[in-house]
Amino acid sequence: MLDRVLVKQLRAIVGEAYFRDDKESLVAHSYDGTPMLQALPDGVIYPESTQQISDVMKLLASRRVPVVTRGSGSNLCGGTVPVQGGVVMVMHRMNRILETDLENLTATVQPGIITSEFINHIESLGLFYPPDPSSMRISTIGGNIAECSGGLRGLKYGTTKDYVLGLEAVLANGDIIRTGGKLMKDVAGYDLTKLLVGSEGTLAIITEATLKLVPPPASKKTMLAMYRDLYGAARTVSAIIESKIIPATLEIMDNPTIRVVDAYAKLGLPLDMEAVLLIEQDGDPEKVERDMERIREVCERERADRIEIASSREEAEKLLTARRSAFTALARLRPTTILEDATVPRSKIADMVLRINEIAKKYNISIATFGHAGDGNLHPTATTDARDHDEISRVERAFEDIFAAAIELGGTITGEHGVGMVKAPFLEWKIGAPGMELMKGIKQAFDPHHLLNPGKLFAKETRKRVVIDHG
Amino acid sequence: MDNPFVAGKPAIAHDNPLSRTILRKLDYDQLTNCMRCGFCLPACPTFRETGLEQESPRGRIALMKAVADGLMNPDQAFRVQMDHCLGCRACEPACPADVKYGQLIEQTRDALEDHPERGLPAAGLRKVLFQGVFPNRSRLKWIGKSLAFYQKSGLRRIVRGTGMMRLFAPHLREMEEILPDATGRGVVEQLGTLFPAKGSPLARVALFRGCIMDVLFAETNVNTVKLLSEAGFDVYIPEEQVCCGALHAHSGELEEARALARANVKAFKELDMDYIVSNAGGCGALLVEYDHLLQDESDWRENAAWFAQRVIDISQLLVDKGRELPFADEAATAAEPAVMTYQDSCHLRNVMKSGSAPRQLLKRVANAEFNEMKEADRCCGSAGTYNVMQPEMAGTLLKHKMEHVKAANAHYLLTSNPGCLLQMILGAKKHNARADMKVMHVVDFLYERISRKDE
Numbered sequence: 001m002l003d004r005v006l007v008k009q010l011r012a013i014v015g016e017a018y019f020r021d022d023k024e025s026l027v028a029h030s031y032d033g034t035p036m037l038q039a040l041p042d043g044v045i046y047p048e049s050t051q052q053i054s055d056v057m058k059l060l061a062s063r064r065v066p067v068v069t070r071g072s073g074s075n076l077c078g079g080t081v082p083v084q085g086g087v088v089m090v091m092h093r094m095n096r097i098l099e100t101d102l103e104n105l106t107a108t109v110q111p112g113i114i115t116s117e118f119i120n121h122i123e124s125l126g127l128f129y130p131p132d133p134s135s136m137r138i139s140t141i142g143g144n145i146a147e148c149s150g151g152l153r154g155l156k157y158g159t160t161k162d163y164v165l166g167l168e169a170v171l172a173n174g175d176i177i178r179t180g181g182k183l184m185k186d187v188a189g190y191d192l193t194k195l196l197v198g199s200e201g202t203l204a205i206i207t208e209a210t211l212k213l214v215p216p217p218a219s220k221k222t223m224l225a226m227y228r229d230l231y232g233a234a235r236t237v238s239a240i241i242e243s244k245i246i247p248a249t250l251e252i253m254d255n256p257t258i259r260v261v262d263a264y265a266k267l268g269l270p271l272d273m274e275a276v277l278l279i280e281q282d283g284d285p286e287k288v289e290r291d292m293e294r295i296r297e298v299c300e301r302e303r304a305d306r307i308e309i310a311s312s313r314e315e316a317e318k319l320l321t322a323r324r325s326a327f328t329a330l331a332r333l334r335p336t337t338i339l340e341d342a343t344v345p346r347s348k349i350a351d352m353v354l355r356i357n358e359i360a361k362k363y364n365i366s367i368a369t370f371g372h373a374g375d376g377n378l379h380p381t382a383t384t385d386a387r388d389h390d391e392i393s394r395v396e397r398a399f400e401d402i403f404a405a406a407i408e409l410g411g412t413i414t415g416e417h418g419v420g421m422v423k424a425p426f427l428e429w430k431i432g433a434p435g436m437e438l439m440k441g442i443k444q445a446f447d448p449h450h451l452l453n454p455g456k457l458f459a460k461e462t463r464k465r466v467v468i469d470h471g
Numbered sequence: 472m473d474n475p476f477v478a479g480k481p482a483i484a485h486d487n488p489l490s491r492t493i494l495r496k497l498d499y500d501q502l503t504n505c506m507r508c509g510f511c512l513p514a515c516p517t518f519r520e521t522g523l524e525q526e527s528p529r530g531r532i533a534l535m536k537a538v539a540d541g542l543m544n545p546d547q548a549f550r551v552q553m554d555h556c557l558g559c560r561a562c563e564p565a566c567p568a569d570v571k572y573g574q575l576i577e578q579t580r581d582a583l584e585d586h587p588e589r590g591l592p593a594a595g596l597r598k599v600l601f602q603g604v605f606p607n608r609s610r611l612k613w614i615g616k617s618l619a620f621y622q623k624s625g626l627r628r629i630v631r632g633t634g635m636m637r638l639f640a641p642h643l644r645e646m647e648e649i650l651p652d653a654t655g656r657g658v659v660e661q662l663g664t665l666f667p668a669k670g671s672p673l674a675r676v677a678l679f680r681g682c683i684m685d686v687l688f689a690e691t692n693v694n695t696v697k698l699l700s701e702a703g704f705d706v707y708i709p710e711e712q713v714c715c716g717a718l719h720a721h722s723g724e725l726e727e728a729r730a731l732a733r734a735n736v737k738a739f740k741e742l743d744m745d746y747i748v749s750n751a752g753g754c755g756a757l758l759v760e761y762d763h764l765l766q767d768e769s770d771w772r773e774n775a776a777w778f779a780q781r782v783i784d785i786s787q788l789l790v791d792k793g794r795e796l797p798f799a800d801e802a803a804t805a806a807e808p809a810v811m812t813y814q815d816s817c818h819l820r821n822v823m824k825s826g827s828a829p830r831q832l833l834k835r836v837a838n839a840e841f842n843e844m845k846e847a848d849r850c851c852g853s854a855g856t857y858n859v860m861q862p863e864m865a866g867t868l869l870k871h872k873m874e875h876v877k878a879a880n881a882h883y884l885l886t887s888n889p890g891c892l893l894q895m896i897l898g899a900k901k902h903n904a905r906a907d908m909k910v911m912h913v914v915d916f917l918y919e920r921i922s923r924k925d926e
Contacts, residue, residue, distance in 0.1 A: 024548050027537045028525035033508050040542075046522075073524070074509040092522040114513070138509045328567040335503035337568070386503060387476045 002042045002087075006063055010045060010087075013055045018046040018093070029088040032073040032080040033135070034422060035336050036386050041068065041082035048093040050168060050176060050207040057205070058174035060087060066454045069201045071112060071140030075147055076339055077420030079200050083455040091142050094207065097121060104182045105213045106165060111142025111206050128216035130157035133416070134327065142206050148198030150416030155374035156246045157214075159416065161197045168208035169196060172447040182210055195442070200418050201453040203446040217282035220248065221292045222316035225304040226273045230254070233275035234350030236302040237373045240279075241346070243298060245291050249280035250374030251323050254353050257330070257368040257381075261322055264329035269322065273305065275353075277373065278323045280316075326370045327381075333366070334383040336392075340399055342406035343415030346376040355405040356380045362401075363394040377415035400463060403429065424459035436462075479503075483541050492582040494539045497575065502539065504570045505532045511562035511572075516850045517555055520867055525552055528562035528572050535579050550588065553579050555864065557857055558721045559817035559850035560756075573822070574763070580723025616655030642862035649896045650687065657685035658692035659708050666696045666706040673703040673792060674745040679735075679782075681754050682714040684889050691889075694918035695750045695785055701921065702793030706748075711738035717757035717818075718855050720764065732761045733771055736778045747781045748788055750914055752816025752888040753855060755823050758782040784819055785914060786828035786887065798920035799835040809839045811916070812881035814872070814895055815848045816888035829887055829913045836920055844879035846872075853894035869894060873902035884910045 002010075002021065010019045021043040030040045042065075047053045060067055066086030073080050082088050091112035098108040105127065109118060115136040122129045132151035133139055139149065145167075150159040166180030180186055180193040196204055227233040237250060253261065253276045262269040269276065277299075281291045292309065299307050310316035331337045344352045353369050356378070360367035371378035380402055382395045403413045403426045413419075413426045428436050440458060443450070475482050480499040485491045511528040512518050518527035525534065534552060537543045553576065560573045658680050676699060680692050696706045712735055716728035735758075739747055749755035757764070759782045765775035789796070811833050820826030826848065833841045852858055852868030876884055876898070884899065886892050895910045911919075 022548055023543045023546065024525045024534055024552055025523075027534055027543055028523075028527075028530040031507050031533060033506070035506060072509050072512060073507075090522075090524075135508070135510075138512050331506060331508075331568040335500060337506050387479065 002065065006059070006065070007043065009059055010043070010056065013059070014045055014047050014052055018048070020044045029070075029073070029090070030082065032070070032078065033076050034078040034081065034420070035338055036392070037078045037081045037083075037421060039081050039083045040085065041088040042085050043087045044090060045087050046090050046093050050170065053089070053170045053205055053207055054174045054176055056087075056089070056174075057170055057172060061173050061449065061451060064449055064451065066451050067205070068453050069142075069146070069205050071143035072114070072135075072138045074135045074139050075143065075418060075420065076341075077147075077200075077414070077418040077422045079147060079418050079420035079453075079456060081421060083421060086451075086454075089205065091140060094142075095140075098208070100125060100127075100213075101182060106182045106210050107213055108208065108210045109141055110208060111140060111145070113141050115139050115141055115144055122213060123216070126216065127213045129163065129211060129213055131160045131163060141209060141211070145197050145206055145209055146199065146201050147418040148416070150372070150375075150377060152249050152251065152372060154372060154377065154416070155250055156248045161194060163212045164193055164197050164209055165212050166210035167193050167196055167206055169204035169206050171204050172449065172451050176207075177204070180210065198418070200420060200456055202443060202457055203452065205452070217248070219285045219288050220280060220282040220316070221288050222249075222310040222319050223279045223292060223295065223299075224306075224308045224319045224322065225277045225279065225299040226270060226306040227275045227277070227303070228273060228305050229303065230274040230353060231350045232302045232304065233277055234353075234373075236277060236299055236304070237349060238347050239298045239302060240295055241374075243294060245281070245294060247279050247291070247295065247374060248282040249278060251278040251371065252276070252349065252353075252373035252378075253278075253323065253326060253370040254357070254368065256357075256366070257326055257370045258322075260329045260333060260368055261325050264332065265321055265325045267318075267322055270306065276322065277304075278319065323370070326368075330368055330381050330383055334385055336384045336386040338382040338384065338395060338399070339417075340380050340382075340402065341371075341377060341415045341417045342380060342402050342411060342413065343375075343377045344406055344409045344411030346374060348409040348411065349373050349376060349378070352376075352378060352406065352409055352411070355409075356402055359398050359401045359405070363398040365391065365395050365398055367398065372415075375415070376411065400426070419457050421456060424457055425461070425463040427457065427459070428462040481540060485541060487544050489545045489582065489586045490538055490541065492585050493535065493545060493579060496578045496582045497535060497539055498571070498578060499539065501571050501575050502532060502536045504568050505529065505536075506568055507533070508567060510567055511565045514561040514565040516557055516559060516561070516852075516868055517864060519849075520864065526555060528556075528566075531556060532570070532572065532575060535575060545583075547588070550583055553583060555861060557817075557850050557852070557854040557864075557868075559854060560821040561817060561848065561850065563821055577720055577723065577725065580721070581725045582723070584723035616653075619653045619655060642858065642866070645897060645901065646859070646893070649893065649900055651893075651896075653686050654689045655686075657689050658696060659710055661689065661693050662696055662708070664708050664710055666700050666708075668700050668703050668705045670703055670794070672705045673794065674705070675707065675743075676704045676746040676748050676788070677707045677709055677739055677742055677744040679712065679715070679747055679749045679751075679754060679758060680708060681749075681751050681889070684751055684754075688889050688892070688912065691750060691912045691915050694912075695748070695914045698789070698796070698914055698918050698921070699748065699785065699793075701796055702789055704746075704788075704793070707742055707744065709738045709742055711741075713738075715754040715757050716764075717753050720757055721855050725764075728757070729764055729768070732757075732764050732775065733768075736761060736765070736771060736774050739778060739781075740774050744781060746783050746788060747778065748783060748785050750785045750887070750912070752784065752819030752823060752825075753890055755782060755784050756818030756821075759823055782823075784823055784825045784828065784887065786819075786832055787823075787825040790828045790831050796917070796921060798917055799837055801837040807838070809882040810842050810880065811836070811839055811883040811885055812842050812844045812876065812879040813847055813913070814844070814851055814876075814884065814886040814891055816886060816891050817848075817850050817854070819887050820848060829885070832913065832917060833885065836917070839883075839920075842879045842881055844881075845875040847875070851891055851894045851898070853888075853890040855890060858890075858894060858897075865894075869898045870902060873898045873904060876904055876908075877902075880905070882908060883916055884908055885913045885916050886910075887913050 095112035716731035852865035
């Protein structure tokens with residue numbers, strides 16, 4: 001509970017209607033897209049300017065009240081669950097595109113703008129903003145920056161971090177900082193821009209971002225290749241890159257995913273396939289033709305059982321349906337869907353998929369794996385029921401094993417979803433004790449009273465490793 | 472939240488009686504199916520207008536679950552929030568997990584109806600309409616006749632002249648002004664109970680005439696029958712049929728809705744029909760879900776499924792099975808060139824999944840250009856009785872809707888449901904649409920294009 005004086009002061013800053021502490025508002029901001037996590041905040045605030053946020057932070061810092069900033073609350077790591085109460089700050093009112101600079105090819109936006117609305121606007125100007133997380137129809141640019149969101153185009157075009165040139169942010173004490181700018185080169189001190197990207201709301205509140213835009217590719221082609229042998233599919237991924245082709249999309253679905261997708265979308269996929277690759281290339285038409293021909297040769301050499309190349313946009317859409325339905329098809333199987341994002345070097349994809357399947361078997365649970373094969377970012381997805389406590393505990397143990405396996409293969413516990421609460425107990429496995437100390441030092445420097453999104457990134461204690469570390 | 476679960480529901484003994492009813496009536500599986508991904512947010516009109524999570528489907532489901540789980544009490548604000556949902560169900564096609572949101576909101580409203588708030592005048596008005604008027608054919612007819620008398624006898628002029636209408640809230644006043652001429656002569660009185668197909672019959676169909684449709688839009692019902700006949704269908708109009716019960720179901724009066732459903736199933740089952748044709752998306756959407764509505768009634772389950780399988784919107788039937796109609800004939804058409812635009816009926820689109828059928832028909836119309844307006848799939852704010860109960864939100868939605876209508880610059884604004892039609896007529900008047908724009912039901916427009924040719 002916030003005391004009445006503080007509530008009055010907050011309302012004086014943002015306006016009567018833009019601070020709420022009725023029970024409905026609190027419940028509606030007690031969760032995000034992560035299964036089985038919920039905690040009530042003490043209030044919800046909807047600021048409309050950087051100055052308001054600065055004033056709010058000065059006030060909250062003096063009273064030591066925690067703040068969780070959020071956009072649409074679609075993250076999958078418990079990143080915006082107000083686990084220590086306090087105030088949830090919703091950025092939806094700050095949703096304007098402040099400027100598109102066609103001379104410098106940059107756009108400056110407020111954090112609350114919906115990613116796909118931003119992308120649509122940019123594309124209407126004949127330009128391209130590549131980061132495309134699957135949640136882009138609801139997620140905000142601010143949320144994408146906080147989590148350093150990836151997407152299907154990550155392999156060729158990079159992720160959010162590669163498109164943020166500058167930021168304006170409010171610090172825990174209310175000070176306003178500006179980092180970077182419309183600059184392709186800038187080495188003036190530490191790279192605070194990159195530090196804030198992916199900082200999960202624990203270092204500062206992002207209030208404005210300057211983003212890099214690029215010219216759009218002129219054409220695109222789509223292909224589907226199916227394999228009886230998982231290693232054949234995995235070798236194809238590496239061989240394509242080895243032959244110096246970087247596809248725009250290079251996605252994989254494993255056998256459990258193929259079965260579920262086919263049952264849902266009735267695509268007539270062969271159910272005895274161990275893997276399907278969805279491959280897209282974009283760019284100049286001649287180069288796209290040439291690349292696709294070479295990719296087809298690679299697929300044939302690696303003994304793809306079936307290869308389909310779309311000759312029109314409609315055919316391409318059909319091929320894309322398989323991959324696009326993966327999440328929906330899985331989500332309908334059982335009440336609870338847990339989507340993770342363990343990531344390995346792309347040369348280890350087949351090993352990782354097999355390890356995941358073994359682990360699922362060991363714990364007697366259902367896990368289907370699909371994901372971004374080109375960048376090694378896999379989505380092992382458990383379908384379960386939050387009400388079955390025994391099964392949930394097996395799912396949790398399975399994911400521990402999966403994280404350990406990823407690290408053993410030279411990978412990471414999270415490729416694009418973030419650490420938040422869900423992976424905090426495993427962070428040390430990836431970065432080690434000195435890494436943890438350093439990160440805690442950074443947190444301390446930015447936010448000495450731990451007011452910004454407390455309880456995230458750093459767990460009270462690290463989970464004991466269940467698998468011996470060979471690395 | 473480590474409650475044990477019994478038969479999929481948390482074993483909690485709530486002190487609050489309303490919480491108990493909510494927990495009992497809600498389908499807890501559906502609550503659990505919501506994984507809170509948020510994909511429904513951009514589809515929801517009230518979220519789009521307010522930007523508030525609690526005004527979104529995900530937010531409302533979280534509130535229902537919080538009550539069921541004992542995290543909060545269902546206070547007045549909870550009630551208001553549940554009433555604020557339009558029930559347009561645009562969130563359902565957007566949901567990856569296929570959560571049946573429409574069922575959840577109806578179950579919640581059903582529970583709220585069991586524990587009514589005293590002294591709400593709106594609830595009283597609703598009760599008179601829902602229990603006294605819509606289900607009762609003779610009273611409806613009487614109202615139709617009285618309304619016709621009121622409108623035609625000069626009484627309306629007198630009433631307006633005295634300023635008596637000022638006693639009503641502004642939105643009711645506006646509604647009264649645009650009400651079309653009512654009639655006591657419905658489709659059966661005009662055409663009889665059987666209207667044969669032109670040429671050899673392709674199939675036997677039964678018309679679901681609706682309650683409001685047959686009083687305020689009897690002409691649309693007549694044109695529906697004639698269009699079906701033109702397209703090759705024998706049309707039967709069972710006299711025993713009653714109101715579909717949609718307005719009841721959406722407002723939480725599920726028992727009344729079930730009683731009406733049983734009466735309709737009985738009336739139509741007696742005639743062995745190939746299709747049951749609806750021309751109102753709002754009615755059709757409940758008719759196709761009669762199987763769900765009566766799923767717990769073993770005597771009715773089978774016949775309800777028989778009924779639900781046969782329900783189809785007229786546009787879909789014409790597209791799928793009908794003979795080509797002369798409005799598509801370029802050479803023969805005498806109708807003047809026209810630009811058309813279309814406002815979706817949410818329930819036709821999101822529940823009956825027939826949103827593309829009217830568009831396909833309109834695109835076939837000779838000498839006319841179809842101009843899709845922006846956000847045609849977004850609710851207009853009519854939403855059954857929503858525009859009467861929630862005038863403020865309905866007014867905002869309508870204002871934005873009419874901006875898109877104006878931008879489409881059409882001669883005809885067409886739709887597929889009486890509620891939407893009234894709302895569009897109201898919008899056109901209130902927000903000054905182009906003076907020569909006609910607001911019509913798709914059926915009336917298509918029939919007009921045919922009959923003009925015959926002249």
